Amino acid sequence: MRRAPRDTEATSRSVTRRALLMGGGMAAMVAALGARMRFLGVEQADQFRLLAEENRVSIRLIPPARGLIQDRNGKLIAGNEQNYRVVITRENAGKTDAEVEDVLNRLSNIIPMTAEDLADAMKELNPRVNSAFVPITVAERLNWGDFSKVAINAPALPGVTPESGLSRVYPRDFDFAHVVGYVGPVSEKDLEGLREAQVETGAPIDPLLMIPKFQIGKIGVEKWMEDTLRGTAGTKRIEVNHVGRVMRELAREEGVKGKDLRLTIDADVQNFVQARLGEESAACVVMDVNNGDIIAAVSSPSFDPNLFVRGISSTDYRALTEHDHRPLANKVVQGAYPPGSTFKMVTALAALEAGVIDENTVVRCPGYIEMGGIRFNCWKRGGHGPVNLKRGLSESCDVFFYDISQRVGIDKMAEMGNKLGLGLRHDLPMSAISAGIMPNKAWKQETKGQDWVIGDTINASIGQGFVLATPLQLAVMAARIASGRQVAPRIVHSVNDIAVPIAEVDGINLDGSKLRAVQMGMYEVMNGPHGTGRGSRIADPTMQMCGKSGTAQVRNFSESEKLSGARKNESLPWRLRDHALFVGFAPADAPRYAVSVVVEHGGGGSAVAGPIARDALLRALTGGMPPLSAYPESQRGTIETQQNAMQLRKPDGSLPAESKV
Template sequence: MRRSPADTAESAKKLTRRTLFLGGSQLVFMGALGLRMRYMQVDQAEEFRLLADENRLKIHLLPPARGLIYDRSGTVIAENEQTFRIVIRKEDASQLDMVLAELETLIGLTQDDQDRVRKELKNAGPSAPVTILDRLTWEAFSTVAANAPALPGVSPEVGLSRDYPLKDDFAHLIGYVGPVSSYDLSRMDHIDPLMRIPKFPIGKSGVEKMMEDTLRGNAGTVRVEQNVHGRIIRELERKEGIAGNNLQLTLDHQLQNFVQARLAGESASAVIMDVETGDILAAGSTPAFDPNLFVRGISIINYNALLENIYRPLPSKSVQGAYPPGSTFKMVTALAALEAGVVTPDETVRCMGHTEVGGRRFHCWKRAGHGNINLTGSLRHSCDVYYYEMAQRAGIENIAAMGRRLGLGEEYDLPLPGMSSGLMPDKQWKRDNRGADWVIGDSLNASIGQGFVLTTPMQLAVMTSRLATGREIVPRLIKSIDGVEQPIKSGGPLNINENMLRSVRQGMYEVSNSNRGTAYSSRIVTDGMRLAGKTGTSQTRNAVVNNKNVPWEERDHALFVAFAPHDAPKYAVSVVIEHGGGGSTAAAPVARDLMLFALHGAVPPLASYPQSQRGTIKTLLDALPLRTDGDNATKRSNA
């Protein structure tokens, strides 16, 4: 069938429209494709050049800023300072020898450092940064940064390093940080990825160690692009880490500095507490050390000097040192006897200078004896025979129970490592640990703080706080975490009869304020600030020999405990001077000065001292090596 001319014309029109539509579509598509190709090849040429096959994307960890540590007034005692360093990663160290040689030329990289870098890279993970040099000067850092294209794999970085601006004042309490070690990792149940970074700093001692998880923070990440030579082409994405929590401690940096200065030259320790809250205001230990030496890498010579010092500067004596308390323990024995009902405050005991028990003679420190003496007098004169009698009447079980109520033989919940719990022995302890029965001689020795009894300066301060208040005072070191106040745990009554406590406090008052008291020469003459205390001398040997005739390490320890003001207690202090001799001559004067500083909030005014001593005291106070660096200066009283 033949198509009509009209149909043929209509079909031709339709074909023409389709041809035009398809042709137009193809033209638009080709135009768009051409524009896209031009955009990719011209406008984005650099972008695609950077994303070439030989370039790689890497994700690196960003160490967070470590939390800061402040004292109770807000003075920073552990901070972070900006440092310049250069690092390299194992996976980018294909030209290591050339890089190290170039750094030797540029900034004088030593052969020892080169050997160390090779060793650390060998043990490091592929992407873990190994520090080539830390704490570079700005000039050296700039030199490396300017020559980065010729140093494949080397990354100049600006980081943070721990710094302790008050140096040795807080060395034993704050501690220090140091590079994480394989030993550290072996003791961790969960290993933070940050710990895989060689030389990542973690707490090694003190609060830095015990509060590590709180202070460390969480890692951030940075996504970078590197070329085949390990050079970072650009940073694609950065997610900052979360800084660690800041800590505020109960310590007072000015009082702490005064404690350290006053104890200088001795192997000694002292603790000062707020008797209401249990806040530890100062806890000194001498000699000390600069913790910055450990952060920056202490030399073998300096470290050996610390280890070999017979005054033992590394341990924190205030919580790690355990000493026989000597006569500072007599308040425990007195209260045990009073509570057991085996003596009254006015009852007297005849002191003839010794007591014989089981065929053995136990001497009083005063060989001529004290005559008839009651509770108050026994504390005033520190009569040993009185307490030998109390030990026989009350028994060791009552004495040990009272010691524990007053905080002895206890390890407190404080963020300090290696704390000693001391020793408050009883019959069961001796059977378990010595395989022998308790004998009466053990009780007599314990009654005057000798024998098996051991206490720490921290425990003695707690004991004194509890005697002063009649409450179960608990020491506190962390005041707040990131601004959140931490609970005060002190509070509950000791359930010791107040009249009994009053009798003991009166005896302690007369120790320092009666002209026949063992610490009368270390009294405070300012009304409203008078202290109540107790001297102590603990033997370190069995033979009775004058301290002047034996080597230093064989001399007696000197101790003193006190609270003040005696009629409205605010602070308690304990002082232990290793091998210092007598507590009345060595420890009591120090404790008085520390108490006066706490009461005045500054170096004590001379008016608080007896008139006859003021010239000597002025010379002593003026010579103290107190801190005077700007805002961290220790105040001097204007009184």
């Protein structure tokens, strides 16, 4: 049905009004949006540009957890502890030094900070020293209360951020200071070495090392196993507002923890030996003769490596450097000493191997020999009379070795010394390892520009003159004599619980009968009726030891001093007294451990170093406090008193309260 014209007209007017209303509303909305967009994009442009620039996304490195170091039984030697610290970023703290200094001053009103701390922080925050984007640690090892204060006041401290991280700690402090070492901040000297290595190898420098106050190993295992222990950095993306406050963490990628190390050292044996050496300036090494494992490597006196991690004071450092017993030196590998009579096995084996003597060769000792108008005395002024190899070793007759050394010559002696581990730098992850000196004719010509003379050979035959050896080398010598094999020392047992392979070793290519002749001489030293080491023997027949003591002069004496008795150790100042030495192994019939002991200016080797070596061997063999039954009956009362006085660690590794420094 057709609509009337009037109805069509009315409908058309209604649609037109609605369209106009809707169009007008939409136009108003577009106009309002346009006005708002103009306001935000034009009038507020500067403000939003500033906010966009100051509300930054920053990428920061996350230092990984450093690998743990444990003893052979899994006891912790070096670990990580929680460290509450405060960092500041120059870029967010202020544009000028005055603004940065003002932030630091406000921070010092919240947590303890000395004037020196503030000065150091300003130095580190200097853009010429570190990038303005790099967070600088200005305080660490805060307690929870101070850490919380910083967090609460963070809005008023632009650029300041409280953080929680890890720091190195050495729970067995003094016992492993020389072996494990310690960590410290990367120094300019460290960076110079890294840059030189980068030029040579082309390998990039780990960015972790560029973080101010990032800590790396400085000495010992911590230094030489740094790449293994350090791990790989992680990263985090954080949003920081215009006053430098961290608003949120946007993303995080964790790093890779450093690898854990397990050493060959037994922490309990190490502690026993450390306590046994006491305040002596000394060193002791206990070594497995079968695989070269170092069971104990002690240098005394020691120091607390935790002091270096936390920042040692100038007073404490001066006390260490000025101490006449040199506590910072690792005497085990750095100390090179005349080996004295402990060298006589080298002379004997060289002569036996060269065929110039056999075990029955006899030398008459009147108490001295004369050579080129010079008298070389035996320690026994009246002489020993007729002496063969066994007696020469057991009673340590100097004249016997003076004589046979002239027959064999220094070059053969030097070859034997090298074969037994002397004059060689043994490869261990320890600092400043000395190679000692095993001289020969060529060595003297090269180093002194002089010809070798017979007097040099005579002096070398008893471990004096130019011969120098470290306690580590002497332990290796004893182990090779005990085993007849070229056993090499090692100190890393496993990495991440994967055992480090033990290299196959060859024999030392000595006739078995000749080696046994020397071993028997060392047995007589300890157990023979006239042996010089009899006072330090082990009474238990299942653990009897073989050994050789040595007494090394540190200066020459005139004939008048010798005749007047002025050379007696007890009459001399400490620094002029003889060094006391001892090497040995046990059990005699099936050697398991070798030992070496050097006591600086200790006097007689048999009286001073021998008892220490015996106790160290017994502790390793028995796995506990040496039983009194292992000692000669006449000594048991003294030994019991001595053992009761030793300040040993508790089973949890802590020291008795009265022994803490």
